[in-house]
Amino acid sequence: MSRSLYYADAIREALRQCMQEDGDVYIFGEDVALYGGVFGVTKDLFHEFGPKRVRNTPLSEGAILGEAIGAAVYGLRPVPEIQFSDFLTTAMSPLVDIMATYHYRVGTKLPITIRAPSGGALRIGHFHSKCLEAWFVHTPGLKVVVPSTAYDAKGLLVSSIRDNNPVLFLEQKKLYREIKDEVPEEIYDIPLGQAIIRTEGSHITLVTYGSPTYLALKAAALLQKEGIELEVIDLRTIYPFDKETLKKSFSKTNRVIILHEAVKIAGFGAELAAFFAEECFEYMAAPIMRLGALHTPIPTNPVLEDHYLPSLQDILDAARGLMKY
Amino acid sequence: MEQLTKKQHLELYRYLRLTRALEDWIFYICANQNPQKPLIIGKGYLSTGQEATSIGAAYALEKEDWIAQSHRDFGALLIRGLTPRELLLQYFSKETGPTKGRDANVHLGHTGKHVLGFISHMGAMVPVANGVAFAMKYKKKKACILAFFGDGASSQGIVHEAMNYAAVFKLPVVFICNNNRWAISTPLEEQMAIKNVADRGASYGMPGVICDGNKVEEVYQTVLKAVRLAKKGGGPTLVECKTMRMSGHGTHDRAKYVSDQEIASWKKKDPIMHHEKLLKKLGYADEAYFKKIIAEVKSEVEEATQWAKNQADPSIQNQLEDVFARS
Numbered sequence A: 001m002s003r004s005l006y007y008a009d010a011i012r013e014a015l016r017q018c019m020q021e022d023g024d025v026y027i028f029g030e031d032v033a034l035y036g037g038v039f040g041v042t043k044d045l046f047h048e049f050g051p052k053r054v055r056n057t058p059l060s061e062g063a064i065l066g067e068a069i070g071a072a073v074y075g076l077r078p079v080p081e082i083q084f085s086d087f088l089t090t091a092m093s094p095l096v097d098i099m100a101t102y103h104y105r106v107g108t109k110l111p112i113t114i115r116a117p118s119g120g121a122l123r124i125g126h127f128h129s130k131c132l133e134a135w136f137v138h139t140p141g142l143k144v145v146v147p148s149t150a151y152d153a154k155g156l157l158v159s160s161i162r163d164n165n166p167v168l169f170l171e172q173k174k175l176y177r178e179i180k181d182e183v184p185e186e187i188y189d190i191p192l193g194q195a196i197i198r199t200e201g202s203h204i205t206l207v208t209y210g211s212p213t214y215l216a217l218k219a220a221a222l223l224q225k226e227g228i229e230l231e232v233i234d235l236r237t238i239y240p241f242d243k244e245t246l247k248k249s250f251s252k253t254n255r256v257i258i259l260h261e262a263v264k265i266a267g268f269g270a271e272l273a274a275f276f277a278e279e280c281f282e283y284m285a286a287p288i289m290r291l292g293a294l295h296t297p298i299p300t301n302p303v304l305e306d307h308y309l310p311s312l313q314d315i316l317d318a319a320r321g322l323m324k325y
Numbered sequence B: 001m002e003q004l005t006k007k008q009h010l011e012l013y014r015y016l017r018l019t020r021a022l023e024d025w026i027f028y029i030c031a032n033q034n035p036q037k038p039l040i041i042g043k044g045y046l047s048t049g050q051e052a053t054s055i056g057a058a059y060a061l062e063k064e065d066w067i068a069q070s071h072r073d074f075g076a077l078l079i080r081g082l083t084p085r086e087l088l089l090q091y092f093s094k095e096t097g098p099t100k101g102r103d104a105n106v107h108l109g110h111t112g113k114h115v116l117g118f119i120s121h122m123g124a125m126v127p128v129a130n131g132v133a134f135a136m137k138y139k140k141k142k143a144c145i146l147a148f149f150g151d152g153a154s155s156q157g158i159v160h161e162a163m164n165y166a167a168v169f170k171l172p173v174v175f176i177c178n179n180n181r182w183a184i185s186t187p188l189e190e191q192m193a194i195k196n197v198a199d200r201g202a203s204y205g206m207p208g209v210i211c212d213g214n215k216v217e218e219v220y221q222t223v224l225k226a227v228r229l230a231k232k233g234g235g236p237t238l239v240e241c242k243t244m245r246m247s248g249h250g251t252h253d254r255a256k257y258v259s260d261q262e263i264a265s266w267k268k269k270d271p272i273m274h275h276e277k278l279l280k281k282l283g284y285a286d287e288a289y290f291k292k293i294i295a296e297v298k299s300e301v302e303e304a305t306q307w308a309k310n311q312a313d314p315s316i317q318n319q320l321e322d323v324f325a326r327s
Helices: A007-021 A045-049 A061-071 A087-100 A100-105 A133-137 A151-163 A212-224 A243-253 A270-280 A302-308 A314-323 B007-034 B051-058 B074-079 B084-093 B126-138 B157-167 B196-205 B216-231 B262-265 B271-282 B286-311
Strands: A004-005 A025-029 A054-056 A075-082 A112-118 A144-145 A165-172 A180-184 A196-199 A206-208 A228-232 A237-239 A257-263 A289-293 B066-068 B144-150 B173-179 B208-211 B239-241
Touching: A004 A007, A004 A151, A007 A025, A007 A045, A007 A151, A007 A180, A025 A112, A025 B126, A025 B262, A045 A054, A045 B216, A061 A075, A061 A087, A061 B157, A087 A112, A087 B126, A100 A151, A100 A196, A100 A257, A100 B208, A112 A151, A133 A165, A133 A237, A133 A257, A133 A270, A133 B084, A144 A151, A144 A314, A151 A180, A151 B084, A196 A212, A206 A243, A206 A314, A212 A257, A212 A314, A228 A243, A228 B157, A243 A270, A257 A270, A257 A314, A270 A289, A289 A314, A302 B271, A314 B262, B007 B051, B007 B074, B007 B084, B007 B216, B007 B271, B051 B074, B051 B144, B051 B173, B051 B239, B051 B271, B074 B084, B084 B286, B126 B144, B126 B157, B126 B173, B173 B196, B173 B216, B196 B239, B208 B216, B216 B271
Parallel strands: A025 A054, A025 A075, A075 A112, A112 A165, A144 A165, A206 A228, A206 A257, A257 A289, B066 B144, B144 B173, B173 B239, B208 B239
Antiparallel strands: A004 A180, A144 A237, A196 A228
């Protein structure tokens, strides 16, 4: 049986079912207990599982991720919440220096899933809107997941929690209560590292992940009327990422637009562009196009933030430009 | 106060001597090896002259307990069951060593022996110790963990976060500050405006106690009390062990910034000398016994060196393995 669930509620269901499945799974973070987290994602879990498994912590992101590492070494399966992914900057050393290197150096696996809301367009400024995923893809030892639908959010979170490696699960805070789709009631997983084709097309491959997926689909619908077909690929997991699906699509379209909400310069799109250039050169008919945010801190004012983020018009322009080749 | 038995006193003496011998040997190799073809990769980070802190603290633990060691805790590692062979494999960066040759010297961990994997960022392992302590509570294990750090690391924000956090959740962790007066070349007076790191305990709501870090029996007794409190559910304690770093930060550092007078005054408080005096006073051992132990540990270290240096170096074949756990 499935029913329509909001993105946030699908995440909560994954947490609940993983906690029911495995007594070693537990949640902790700032305001996650009675209050249910600042976005209400963990709401009611405190009542269901009690203070041992759903626990508020002091405002100490470094100590939160430190706890996750130690608890995982001891055999638990911690699921810490970092209130905003922006705050990971205060916990970089535990994350990057200890957690990411632990299995390689000490040989002990760390099954940790860090949930962290990411992304902008909510007018909450530079310190609550950033997309930092490229830093963590650049860090060997971390898996990075960015779901765009409620269905994916649940299935990918289940996979992340069951995975025996540290996973950074970047929830799209803009989608929490904006997106609703069909989600099965039972527990299920979606393998990490598998992209999904959101809409098929033969002219241009558009690679994206997270909330810009919806912008890409809007562009695809508009462009179709002009006879330009976009094939929209949602990566879902950006480390590891699904090279095969990308290559297969690009071998058909010979054109690619890479879209993300993160700053364009040295964003994850740069890695994708390099992949197309290095491994798919023989299929290339046109320049590789990248769309991302401006190289500025994130402004709060809507006029400025909208201009900061990649827009629908940017996609339309890029697509029309590519069709000239 | 917990009185040590004769057997325990002698065992502590052996750990003191073994640690000293092993580290003297590491110092010797670093000073004399061919830099073009070194046996020890990197430098040595030694606890010489402050062994009693690490040994006395770790001796208060039982099998089910853990440690998060810092730079100068080879004594504690030996007590946890790591052997001179394993520690030398680590220094020689061998494939069969604790980090498979991927890391070296004191940057190691050993899950089977309940030792967390140390990293270079000072104080970074303190919150990780909290995680082990939390998991012990979660699993209803009557155990605890020692989190070692130095006076230098005590200035790190993460150490404050971790101590506050441990106190809030009454975690079974004992914070051991080995205050050896020097953070590389920066003396204590340039690191903090207070005299005692232990004074900070009050600000977190935990006992802060001070002991003579060069008296192994005093460290043991102080830490044991904290360990028992932690295991009873009484929460963490901050134990400050006053000692002195009698070598450079590493074997490359001749510590010329430390005055001769300071070294001379601390030489008189050498932890091994102190313990020998105590053993004689208690009638547990004599000079002949000391000589016998010195000879024993020397040959143990030499044997371990001969064995370890012939082990395989890491191979590039396995270099990409283990970044992720496969299952």
